[in-house]
Amino acid sequence: MDAIAAAQVLSEIGYLLRQDPKEVFRAKAFSAAAWTLAVERPDLDALHTANKLTTIEGVGAGIAKVLAGLVETGRSSYLERLRAETGQPAREDESIIDLTKYQGDLHSHTDWSDGRATMLEMARAAKALGYKYLGVTDHSPRIKVVHGLDAERLLAQSREREQVEKEVGGLALLQGIEVDILEDGSLDLPDPVLELLDVVIASPHVKLRQEESSMTERMIRAVSNPNVDVIGHPTGRRPGSREGATYDFEKVFREAARHGVALEIDCDPARMDLSPEHARLALECGCNFSLDADAHAPAELAYVPMAAWLAGRAGIPMDRILNFRPLEALTMIAK
Ligand SMILES: [Zn+2]
Ligand SMILES: [Zn+2]
16 A cells, blocks of 8 residues: 555545544544655555554554555545545546656745745755645735735845755746735735746635625636736635635636636645535636645645545546646746
């Protein structure tokens, strides 16, 4: 049993458990164990044979039992039961996501805003995973608590980007921003600044409980901005603790598709946004996707391999996911 495949099973179990408020603690334990597997990639067969699955950090008796079942049968009866109980059974039209073809993550943070590592540390981690590119997308000025970047600091950051790219070698660092979608749908940086960047991720962070029709207007205005490449964590939800924004999803997704704006599947276990259900709707609306970790530290890059099951459950073919495209095919960069 491949550690990444097992990580995805534990991640999905964690996700399904999170939908029950009483299970949040257990949900987090499953997500944390999934993360350990995705980061450390232990040899599960050997550990199971030696009866040592519980030596994996965060794996207690309960999770070890699930892993043992996986090693022995290749499937998890616990996951199947949870899927049935939560009304989210496996579907025939799910897609296969081959993570060995993943080219790079478009959404990450550094200590220029609220990341906990330097750009160099993030770049080295991405390189070690075999990525060809990494989007450096720190926050825009509105997010004051995290020291968001204005035009001047973006310029300073671009100098560091060049240096780090040289130092690491073989990894393209895309200069980007995670720009806030303001209440009226305008963006937190002027267009002439956004125009210069390789990747513009526009995300809703505040006033998520806006009334549905104005939220719809807000999101449509954001996807209509020609500088926007991706809508980051499109609802802002935090399963188990915060409901996301509600808007006319179909209308917004159709507009996003029309403008060539991709929708993100944010793989942070606290977000998982889009949900499988919304991702499926976005697929039907013709959207492309970006499968990102939204990493704030090097180890968080592993959120993508552990949560890629979500794209598969939504039936998204790999050619609709930007991260499987080589750098030269990322048209946004020339945009
Ligand atoms: Zn964000
Ligand atoms: Zn982010």
